[in-house]
Amino acid sequence: MTNYDMITVLGPTACGKTSLSVELAYMLNSEIISADSRQIYRGMDLGTGKDLCEYKVNDKDIPYHLIDIADPGYKYNVFEYQHDFLEAYNDIKSRGITPILCGGTGMYLEAVLKGYRLIPVPENPELREKLEKKSLQELTEMLSSYKKLHNSTDVDTVKRAVRAIEIEEYYKSKPAEYRDFPMINSVIVGLDIDREIRRQKITKRLKQRLDEGMVDEVRGLLERGLTPDELIYYGLEYKYLTLHVIGELTYQEMFIQLETAIHQFAKRQMTWFRGMERRGLKINWIDASLPMNEKIDAIKQMLD
Known part of the structure; x- marks a missing residue:
């Protein structure tokens, strides 16, 4: 032990x-x-x-x-x-x-x-507004365009997909303050x-x-x-x-x-x-x- x-x-x-x-x-x-x-x-x-x-x-x-x-x-x-x-x-x-x-x-x-x-990722109201009318399929396609893919197998709702994109956008634009x-x-x-x-x-x-x-x-x-x-x-x-x-x-x-x-x-x-x-x-x-x-x-x- x-x-x-x-x-x-x-x-x-x-x-x-x-x-x-x-x-x-x-x-x-x-x-x-x-x-x-x-x-x-x-x-x-x-x-x-x-x-x-x-x-x-x-x-x-x-x-x-x-x-x-x-x-x-x-x-x-x-x-x-x-x-x-x-x-x-x-x-x-x-x-x-x-x-x-x-x-x-x-x-x-x-x-x-x-x-x-990990970095705590805040909500991005502007990004959410841009994505709110997109379908789950469109959001999943957007998510797959990121170099660092989120675990898309668990993205089975629009809200989850939007949050996944929000996280990827944040990691892409922010320094790694881990x-x-x-x-x-x-x-x-x-x-x-x-x-x-x-x-x-x-x-x-x-x-x-x-x-x-x-x-x-x-x-x-x-x-x-x-x-x-x-x-x-x-x-x-x-x-x-x-x-x-x-x-x-x-x-x-x-x-x-x-x-x-x-x-x-x-x-x-x-x-x-x-x-x-x-x-x-x-x-x-x-x-x-x-x-x-x-x-x-x-x-x-x-x-x-």
């Missing part, structure tokens, strides 16, 4: 990251830092798959960080994530504990594990799940969360004053459920399109993780279908 500053558990959606991290935290008397770009939002629970009930083992609550830290509608970004991560990380380390970073948002994970030095970010020596564990098993788990989990009231969760967020566009911005569940609630999709259309989108998202996650490996991060892959005790034993061997 003394060789590592942190343990990271990553993998695609529905692979069992949370349950493994919780068991590991219980064994090591550790605490979990979330690396999920949507679980930071309060009230967005079923749609983001927080599964907070899982953060308990044998009546012991496992402490977690960076979940429920922002109000829905707020445009949280990776620069803020780095700042909030460091606060949580330093707090945990100051108490002599080795943190566990758990999540599937590749950009958040890589920003921490590679020590990216802030320092410490290099953290982490053992990285990846959960590798068979594609067909992953698809089955995604479909089962989607049906379960719909049964638990995911449509009502979206209705509640809209009743609290969020606009449909603000919810659609968050993509996946919130995009398709909102379209259903406002009458643009039937329930069946919503389910089919959302199920397909989640499968595609999981595939993009794996593509990002493989890219992380190409960019120099060593990910120790474990078969997600192994019994929990065997996965824990495999991680113990890595730590030893």
Whole structure:
């Protein structure tokens, strides 16, 4: 354990990251830092798959960080994530504990594990006004014209595309006034799940969360004053459920399109993780279908 500053558990959606991290935290008397770009939002629970009930083992609550830290509608970004991560990380380390970073948002994970030095990018009202009437296809084409491409696979709304262009314009015109970010020596564990098993788990989990009231969760967020566009911005569940609630999709259309989108998202996650490996991060892959005790034993061997 003394060789590592942190343990990271990553993998695609529905692979069992949370349950493994919780068991590991219980064994090591550790605490979990979330690396999920949507679980930071309060009230967005079923749609983001927080599964907070899982953060308990044998009546012991496992402490977690960076979940429920922002109000829905707020445009949280990776620069803020780095700042909030460091606060949580330093707090945990100051108490002599080795943190566990758990999540599937590749950009958040890589920003921490590679020590990216980022500039906070302010909004550009003039640029936004110029872009506001352009279609998603036009914006995507504009985005692809930049030498330094944004992660366009996640740009599935006009607002996301505009923000991506805004960031690229800012980086192009501003000097690199980067802030320092410490290099953290982490053992990285990846959960590798068979594609067909992953698809089955995604479909089962989607049906379960719909049964638990995911449509009502979206209705509640809209009743609290969020606009449909603000919810659609968050993509996946919130995009398709909102379209259903406002009458643009039937329930069946919503389910089919959302199920397909989640499968595609999981595939993009794996593509990002493989890219992380190409960019120099060593990910120790474990078969997600192994019994929990065997996965824990495999991680113990890595730590030893």
